[in-house]
Amino acid sequence: MKKIGFLSFGHWSPSSQSQVRSASDALLQSIDLAVAAEQFGADGAYFRVHHFARQLASPFPLLAAVGAKTSRIEIGTAVIDMRYENPLYMAEDAGAADIIAGGRLQLGISRGSPEQVIDGWRYFGYVPQEGKSDADMARHHAEVFLDTLRGEGFAQPNPRPMFPNPPGLLRLEPHSEGLRERIWWGAATNATSEWAAKLGMNLQSSTLKFDESGKPFHVQQAEQIRIYREAWKAAGHEREPRVSVSRSIFALVDDRDRAYFGRGNESRDQIGFIEENTRAIFGRSYAAEPDVLIKELAQDEAIAEADTLLLTVPNQLGVDYNAHVIEAILTQVAPALGWR
Numbered sequence: 001m002k003k004i005g006f007l008s009f010g011h012w013s014p015s016s017q018s019q020v021r022s023a024s025d026a027l028l029q030s031i032d033l034a035v036a037a038e039q040f041g042a043d044g045a046y047f048r049v050h051h052f053a054r055q056l057a058s059p060f061p062l063l064a065a066v067g068a069k070t071s072r073i074e075i076g077t078a079v080i081d082m083r084y085e086n087p088l089y090m091a092e093d094a095g096a097a098d099i100i101a102g103g104r105l106q107l108g109i110s111r112g113s114p115e116q117v118i119d120g121w122r123y124f125g126y127v128p129q130e131g132k133s134d135a136d137m138a139r140h141h142a143e144v145f146l147d148t149l150r151g152e153g154f155a156q157p158n159p160r161p162m163f164p165n166p167p168g169l170l171r172l173e174p175h176s177e178g179l180r181e182r183i184w185w186g187a188a189t190n191a192t193s194e195w196a197a198k199l200g201m202n203l204q205s206s207t208l209k210f211d212e213s214g215k216p217f218h219v220q221q222a223e224q225i226r227i228y229r230e231a232w233k234a235a236g237h238e239r240e241p242r243v244s245v246s247r248s249i250f251a252l253v254d255d256r257d258r259a260y261f262g263r264g265n266e267s268r269d270q271i272g273f274i275e276e277n278t279r280a281i282f283g284r285s286y287a288a289e290p291d292v293l294i295k296e297l298a299q300d301e302a303i304a305e306a307d308t309l310l311l312t313v314p315n316q317l318g319v320d321y322n323a324h325v326i327e328a329i330l331t332q333v334a335p336a337l338g339w340r
Contacts, residue, residue, distance in 0.1 A: 005044020010056030019318030067101025081112030110186030
């Protein structure tokens with residue numbers, strides 16, 4: 001059995017070809033797609049966070065709204081860029097959203113990737129300490145966030161408070177029990193996957209990673225997952241970790257599918273540079289008739305290693321079409337692969 005959810009980047013564009021032409025469209029359709037996905041039996045609704053872009057940005061109002069409109073589906077991010085985050089304020093927002101959702105939040109966080117502007121986190125008021133990088137700053141923010149989610153008191157109470165305090169040092173409220181174990185790290189390298197394992201975070205591995213061996217993407221990603229699990233075991237954590245991978249997968253079952261994705265232009269891994277000196281490998285997309293798709297996906301080593309699969313969806317094609325994409329995978333592909 002494998003958990004299957006969707007991952008939306010929440011793009012919008014004023015183009016006449018887009019079904020998502022405003023921020024309002026992107027947010028409200030994200031809620032509608034999560035509701036539809038839950039009805040079809042999907043396990044997760046996940047959203048990517050980008051700043052200074054016509055995409056989803058501040059995640060917690062959206063996560064809370066989805067939580068209020070659904071009852072079963074997991075609700076998460078993949079990922080929040082921690083270079084931009086105040087970890088204490090984030091802990092309050094996350095606690096509130098998780099309580100509204102009844103403990104269904106699955107928050108993916110990471111050091112982030114190149115954004116729309118140069119050093120965008122500086123506009124948010126964050127600057128790395130001397131001798132540290134922006135990636136170091138992101139990991140520090142993540143560690144503070146994780147410590148805060150433990151729910152332990154750390155702040156000295158006012159001796160003359162406006163309202164009565166409980167005894168001892170005060171923690172941030174609202175505190176959502178169990179959320180600390182539902183934090184995921186989006187790792188682009190083997191080393192950061194090991195670091196995430198030591199800190200007790202679940203692992204999110206996306207459709208790209210740093211090219212560390214020259215092997216096919218899915219092979220490198222599977223190796224990363226095995227390294228992560230070994231590090232988790234060595235750290236002595238009591239619970240079993242979770243691991244997700246993201247893929248663009250389209251079952252060609254009608255004329256719309258063939259028109260949109262039937263050309264097979266991205267059926268191979270791609271190599272690129274996400275930073276000036278950082279060679280990255282980007283995983284292929286899958287688009288084929290269901291019987292062919294089943295055979296191709298059975299060869300993907302990383303999907304086999306993961307317990308959760310996130311389907312990246314073309315959100316600008318609208319709620320109805322994306323619900324169709326998700327349902328086709330759930331009903332015509334997943335059962336034959338033993339995922340359902």
